[in-house]
Amino acid sequence: MKTTLFRKLFILFLTGGALFIFLFSFLTFQLTENQFDHYLSDRFVQSRETLVDQLEESYVEYGEWNTDALAGINWTGMQSQIMFTIVTPSGEEIVPEVGMMSDGRRMMHGNGNAMLETDGDILTETIDLYADEIPIGTAELQYPGVPNYSNHEQQFISDMLNMLAIIAVVSIIAAAVAAYLLSKRLSKPIIETSDLTEAIAEGDYSRRLEYPEPIEELNKLQTNVNTLADQLAMQQTMRNQLVSDLAHEVRTPLTTLQGNIEAMMDGVWPMTTERLSLIGLEVKRLSQLIEKIDHIDDVQYQHNELKLETFDLTKRVGKIATIYEQRAMEKDIELTVNGHPLRIEADISQISQVITNLITNAIKFTPEKGEITVDVKAVDGFCHLSVSDTGKGISKENQQQIFNRFYQVEPSRNTKIEGQGLGLAVVKSIIDAHHGKIKVESDEGKGSVFTVILPIKQ
Template sequence: MGIRNKLFLTFLGTFLLLILAASAFYYLSFEQSLSKYLDERQQAQVERLADHLAVLYAQRGSWDFLLRDPRQLGRLYWLAGDRNQPDPRKIDRDAHRHLQLLTADKHPLLGPPVAPKFRRKVAIRIGDQIVGWLVYPDQEAIRDSMDRRFQERQLRFMLWMTLIGLALSLLVSWLLARHFVAPITALSRHTRQLREGNYGARLTSQRRDELGDLIRHVDSLAQRLNQGQQARQRWFSDIAHELRTPLAVLRGELEAIQDDVRPMSKETISTLESEVRHLTHLVSDLHDLALADAGNLRYHFTRMDLDALCEDAVDAVRPAMQRQGLTLLTTLPPATLSGDPVRLRQLLDNLLHNSLKYTDQGGEVQLVLDDEQDHWRLTINDTAPGVPEEALPKLFDHLFRVESSRNRRTGGAGLGLAICQRIVEAHGGTITAGHSPLGGLRITIRLPKDHHAPRTDR
């Protein structure tokens, strides 16, 4: 059974139960209220009749006027309150049938006897003296055909109300089931499209409930899958492009040597070795990045001096920067943290070589280490050229290079900063890129002083 049918039957059963309970409660409440109302009205009317009879008895001194004309009792009963009766003659008959007049010592004078089980009495008083009694049965004892017809009308009314409620329940249950199942059906079709690889499909919904949130979450998931698919396609395309270039150079050089176009010399071998070294570095970076993305890049965390590690990295790159006319300034106060020295040295080497490659000759590079309570902040600023604003969020993407400053001439495949981001994240830190006050690029790294990473040597 589908969810639509289940919801339909659930709603229908709930509505029917409520309708039957409400109908039964209404019928019982109405019947009890009506019986109580009739009893109270009859008692009040008989008490008024007793007052009228007391006045007449005081005027005439006996009950002979009723014995001579018993119909007066019905007319007096009508005067006591039942004035909406259209036929006074019928009232006379009803009065004689239901009322009984007794003397002060309770001897019957007029009217039929009433069974003791249902009998009620009202005294006829003149001052403190009782001159007679009016005896009448309660409503339970005088149920007649009119009462039964009234009950039948009420039952028919309840039946029609139940049938109308059933029809409305069918309609409302069907509409509610359709309302709740429609987005689920749409989600089912949408996920089927996602399973088939159609990540561009989208759902639109104005709902403000949990189903609307679910639709928006699925749309967000589809958007992420679409972005991931496009990223994979760019990734494969960029990898093929990066590998194709050094391989094409190697193939061209080898063919030239084979055709005796170029002699086998030290310069030729140096060119081939340079391309092989570039290719090896690219493959190594791709391997490290793949391990980092899969969470398999090995780390060995230990207590270490971050300032000493920065000094070693600076000393290693300083000669190359001097050859390019770059000034390297450092501010490195003592700093200790829990980290992997090998991976953090890889991080520093990538960042410093990035500044070396993309900073114009005669520029400046600054490496500053600051204390931020629970974190160490490492900032690298360099001079022009800078990075466009729209390119800053993409600097840590795989194989991304700013075309105005990062190209094949300066080297690099755009993997260094992506690897840096994975290393920083593994240490529980953050890395961001922005505009440097020197006119170039600013890289800001925040590393926690105490980080207990779950990953260790494997």
């Protein structure tokens, strides 16, 4: 049977608190009772010693055993539940008068011996009496083996038990209130976080946990959930933008194809080689778009399928740059490649894709009469491939996002296939597969430098 976190915490805290209070009360009572018993025992020993001293002093005072004096001493002894009989050196027994004890119980003699009216065993103790170191007889003391509590002492124990019971009840109530508040305090942020994750699962990325949680672990949990919501919201926005961009990108060539084909079918336009070439270009645009979307998943999920071979990276960069010289010349951009021969072990096809994407990206965002420089060099056992341009640059905020899939710095530029925000995501996936790194340094208005760092040997 499932239960709520609040209920579990409340029962746990309340049970623990009640158990602690019970143990504390029990141990307190036991300790108090033991200490009280020790007190009674010490008091009894002191009373017995005092009784013996009084008997010896009485004999010294009267020069003999005075029955009136013994009756007074006997009365004092009865307050401590002690009776005595004096046996003189000649063997005569002197039994003092008896009466009621302080707790209302009687002390009496039976068969010539003193007896205590008690529920326990009676102990007898014989003590020699002296006056100036001369034997004057013996005192046979009789007292309970287990001292009985007087009415006042029993009342004290009863009051103590009642007080402990009241304290225990009040403490349990306080523990219940504390358990409720603490359980509420701990469960509330977790419940709020659970509600947020449920909303995220249902597609609502707008909610956030607004109040900071002072408990470190809960704060970290809420921060991570908020970050997750932010990322999912951003991905949803990018996904929506992608759908819009793809719809526009696909709609344009389809419209062109439909218009040209209908015109040729109606005889408005002749079916010439030039017009068929235009249709072929639009079909190619569609094909390239689909291939590019498919390719990024291939790169991201097939890292272990690299076809490694050794080749000259500088030479490969030079060949690819030659292919795009014409596109650079159309914008009057100077494209330069620097570097000495550097042989590395990598997947030549995928590394060529990286070089192509970086160069075409630089050409796309570099204004007319700009400059693009590609440098290849070895640094501490790694090869560094840098592509720098004199374009508009990238803001610090956008630098954190440009390698995300489908992210675009300026969506308004989305007029070509390369503008779908896939190029740099493909680059990063390939570099990750080669256990390398890619970083960007850019200042707005001054251009950008993309640097790829790869192990020379995998």
